[in-house]
Amino acid sequence: MKENEYLDLDFTDITTQLPLDRREFLKVIGGGIVVFLTIGDPTTAEAQRRRGRLPTDFNAFLRVGEDGRVTCFTGKIEMGQGVITSIPQSLADELDVPLDSVDIVMGDTDLCPWDMGTFGSMTTRFFVPPLREAAAEARAVLMELAAEHLKVPVDQLRVEAGVISDKKNSKNKVTYAELAKGKKIERYMEEKPPPKDFSELKVVGKPVMRRDALEKVTGVAKFAGDIRLSGMLYARILRPPAHDAKLTSVDTSAAEKMEGVQVVRDGDLVAVLHKLPDVAEAALAKVKAQYDRPESSVNDKTIFDHLLKTASESDTGAEGGNLAEGKKLSAHVFEETYLNSYVAHAPIENHTAIARIKGNKVTVWASTQAPFRVKDQVAEALGFPAENVRIIAPFVGGGFGGKTRCQQGIEAARLAKITGKPIQVAWSRAEEFFYDTFRPAAVVKITSGITDSGRISLWDYGVYYAGGRGSQQFYDIPHHRTMTHGGGRAHPFGTGAWRAPANNTNTFARESQIDIMAAKAGMDPVEFRLKNLKNEQVIRILKAAADRFGWTPAKAPSGRGYGVACGTDAGTWVAHMAEVEVDKNGHVQVKRVVCAQDMGLVINPQGATLQVESCVTMGLGYALAEEIRFKGGEILDSNFDTYEITRFSWTPEIETVLIDSDASPQGGGEPAIICMGGVVANAIFDATGARLFQLPMTPARIKEAMQKG
Amino acid sequence: MMETLSFKLNGKPMEMALDGERSLLWVLRTDLGLTGTKFGCGEGICGACTVIVDKEPVRSCQFSVKDVNGKEVITIEGLSRNGDLHPLQKAFVSHDALQCGFCTPGMILNAYSLLLKNPEPTREEIVESMEDNLCRCGSYGRIIEAIQTAAQEIKLLGKA
Numbered sequence: 001m002k003e004n005e006y007l008d009l010d011f012t013d014i015t016t017q018l019p020l021d022r023r024e025f026l027k028v029i030g031g032g033i034v035v036f037l038t039i040g041d042p043t044t045a046e047a048q049r050r051r052g053r054l055p056t057d058f059n060a061f062l063r064v065g066e067d068g069r070v071t072c073f074t075g076k077i078e079m080g081q082g083v084i085t086s087i088p089q090s091l092a093d094e095l096d097v098p099l100d101s102v103d104i105v106m107g108d109t110d111l112c113p114w115d116m117g118t119f120g121s122m123t124t125r126f127f128v129p130p131l132r133e134a135a136a137e138a139r140a141v142l143m144e145l146a147a148e149h150l151k152v153p154v155d156q157l158r159v160e161a162g163v164i165s166d167k168k169n170s171k172n173k174v175t176y177a178e179l180a181k182g183k184k185i186e187r188y189m190e191e192k193p194p195p196k197d198f199s200e201l202k203v204v205g206k207p208v209m210r211r212d213a214l215e216k217v218t219g220v221a222k223f224a225g226d227i228r229l230s231g232m233l234y235a236r237i238l239r240p241p242a243h244d245a246k247l248t249s250v251d252t253s254a255a256e257k258m259e260g261v262q263v264v265r266d267g268d269l270v271a272v273l274h275k276l277p278d279v280a281e282a283a284l285a286k287v288k289a290q291y292d293r294p295e296s297s298v299n300d301k302t303i304f305d306h307l308l309k310t311a312s313e314s315d316t317g318a319e320g321g322n323l324a325e326g327k328k329l330s331a332h333v334f335e336e337t338y339l340n341s342y343v344a345h346a347p348i349e350n351h352t353a354i355a356r357i358k359g360n361k362v363t364v365w366a367s368t369q370a371p372f373r374v375k376d377q378v379a380e381a382l383g384f385p386a387e388n389v390r391i392i393a394p395f396v397g398g399g400f401g402g403k404t405r406c407q408q409g410i411e412a413a414r415l416a417k418i419t420g421k422p423i424q425v426a427w428s429r430a431e432e433f434f435y436d437t438f439r440p441a442a443v444v445k446i447t448s449g450i451t452d453s454g455r456i457s458l459w460d461y462g463v464y465y466a467g468g469r470g471s472q473q474f475y476d477i478p479h480h481r482t483m484t485h486g487g488g489r490a491h492p493f494g495t496g497a498w499r500a501p502a503n504n505t506n507t508f509a510r511e512s513q514i515d516i517m518a519a520k521a522g523m524d525p526v527e528f529r530l531k532n533l534k535n536e537q538v539i540r541i542l543k544a545a546a547d548r549f550g551w552t553p554a555k556a557p558s559g560r561g562y563g564v565a566c567g568t569d570a571g572t573w574v575a576h577m578a579e580v581e582v583d584k585n586g587h588v589q590v591k592r593v594v595c596a597q598d599m600g601l602v603i604n605p606q607g608a609t610l611q612v613e614s615c616v617t618m619g620l621g622y623a624l625a626e627e628i629r630f631k632g633g634e635i636l637d638s639n640f641d642t643y644e645i646t647r648f649s650w651t652p653e654i655e656t657v658l659i660d661s662d663a664s665p666q667g668g669g670e671p672a673i674i675c676m677g678g679v680v681a682n683a684i685f686d687a688t689g690a691r692l693f694q695l696p697m698t699p700a701r702i703k704e705a706m707q708k709g
Numbered sequence: 710m711m712e713t714l715s716f717k718l719n720g721k722p723m724e725m726a727l728d729g730e731r732s733l734l735w736v737l738r739t740d741l742g743l744t745g746t747k748f749g750c751g752e753g754i755c756g757a758c759t760v761i762v763d764k765e766p767v768r769s770c771q772f773s774v775k776d777v778n779g780k781e782v783i784t785i786e787g788l789s790r791n792g793d794l795h796p797l798q799k800a801f802v803s804h805d806a807l808q809c810g811f812c813t814p815g816m817i818l819n820a821y822s823l824l825l826k827n828p829e830p831t832r833e834e835i836v837e838s839m840e841d842n843l844c845r846c847g848s849y850g851r852i853i854e855a856i857q858t859a860a861q862e863i864k865l866l867g868k869a
Contacts, residue, residue, distance in 0.1 A: 079809055080810065209802065209803070209805055210805055210807070214794075216807050216810030216813050217801045217802055218745070218785065218788075218789060218794070219744070219746070221810055225744070225747075228742060277738075278735040347809070348749045348845050349749075350749070395809070396809065398811060426748065610848075610851075613850060614808060614846050614848070615847070617846075617847025617848075617850070639752055640750055645843060647843065648835075648840050649836050653850075
């Protein structure tokens, strides 16, 4: 599966209208110098073309304003991943202005041009390169204007901190603000001036602290639920007890008797509204509803057999050599099955939206990773033309892939249309768990083999329902095949992209299998990997991780509790090493994690380090505890009491090694999470000799594996 | 039942007539417009709604507003004084101890109460008292460091 294909899987229901007219934008921009650009990466452009609904115009622009300030307008959103800081870094460098004179306007569909959404670790890879080219174009325009103004040729000019001066007479100078004043210059990127060479960059590559931190530590930062509108009502919506339940009758009379409560029924939507959210909540508790519920035998225990039975479509991702030949070459053959359960996104901010209709225009403030997608959905739900719909994504309180869908925005808009009042829909934690698009439960089956000398001779890999991202192995194996299986109605509820989709499942299975073979070969797991690798990038990060970790060779289980795993995601390569302690009850304490990451040129080393720490910390959750329990369409986990995520006491010492590279920048938000299942599984084996084949590796499962010996 | 409550909110005296059984969280967020206090889980598990009542951290989603009568409430909006950030706020910024920032107000206020009681906590003591505040972005390690830094600064300043 190609890098971007999972996006298609995830976004098949996009019905993008044409973007707003260019003139509409120009009205709101004001004066100055404006450069429009389209995302130049062919893979993204190709993905969009295949969908056939691409904005043919532009999808970002930047302005050098009459005050000399630089502003980037982008449909990307900030959900903690830090692009609010790294995008301005790139612009500051390209335009030679101080970082604090760069502004960024994000996620507002009236102010920002069309954008597919913020996911897939794509902002830095696909959005920043053309943005740098646009900045180079703006700089070229400014240089031309300055040459005219200062009456010297362009090559006699230098720029520093937004001031252009004559190299021969430094008193002969002019500021960006003076040049932009009273101008209205539009440029459209056709021939792209080359941006600066990476070696010339001064702001990029330097650690920069978050620019949204001050607002966030003072409580000033606005998330969707913090928007307050005059006359606004809070809605609580009647929800079914299970995804497959059908409403047969509803009695809202008791709720209607409550003072100030308004009840709305519109087809399947039953909502109670009040000017106070807690009163709306109390009113909902008084609504009585009956449902028809089918019997279902699918639950969190039987799901894996169900998946294997349901799979009806297969796709060969990669193959080489001849599997029968590989089997003949193998002195030892290993057949293993790996499982992982459904996992929730569980951001601390629940899905929230506020909708207001004024005249024929609707504005929706929503916690969403894809404001332009919501725009089209709201337009369709209300029967409004898309140009009358404005979506604003304020700060998003964590997304991880779970806020690419925005059901709550549509619900708020429908209720606003029915009532004529501004409406807030904020999900409870139970609704958050119920309507989450979980990381899918999945099965991986691997048959592999090694020769007497410890060379991998066979690799036959099949993944069911996780998806293909990260499934292709990168070891030097002569006879191999990678298949992805799926199809049919497999899941009793919604599933979707969860931070590094599919790759957590695939990397756990692959790296566990590699360790099983290393142990059989009687080799240190790092040496076994190096012996079976030709890929220089992986070799380099494995060595870098081993250096920092202080890895010394030993055959597992060595009793030390050391583990290793490596992989690739979003163009970035990662290698992890971990040290764990396991007690007799199967409780694991991860003491230390080293992550070496090769992500090409690092735009903001501080931001990249934060993302690695985030991945390692969040990843411990799916490795050790996170698992959705369910019975048919009924979700049995509804809050953090039974659905455990990583806590303070679990947090290991985390060390990040960023490899020096001047290759083009790659993704940083997701890669370092992919190894967490594998590295912990391998460390548990090294500590105890117990091999875990199922995520999460709960104390009960570890204890059972230890007893098996 | 409607009742009149008097309490101090972020240093200012307040008087409100309202149903005392309502939760402090929604009174803060809706009636008083103080949206820095966040709703996370609604059951007192995640800590996003933490505020300070008479120096103790409380889960405002589980706390009846009548119980603030005669007491002093501090929310994230009241932590900085005269425009100066509290040392904890400064340390959260300088350590990059946040990402999405949604759990941050609760984290800072819980830490504030810890430092009032224990001005020089060990790492273990910090972990123990912060354990029930959840962060999905994975900033725990940096939050621990920020609390240690703030504790040092408060010690140097000689006041909390």
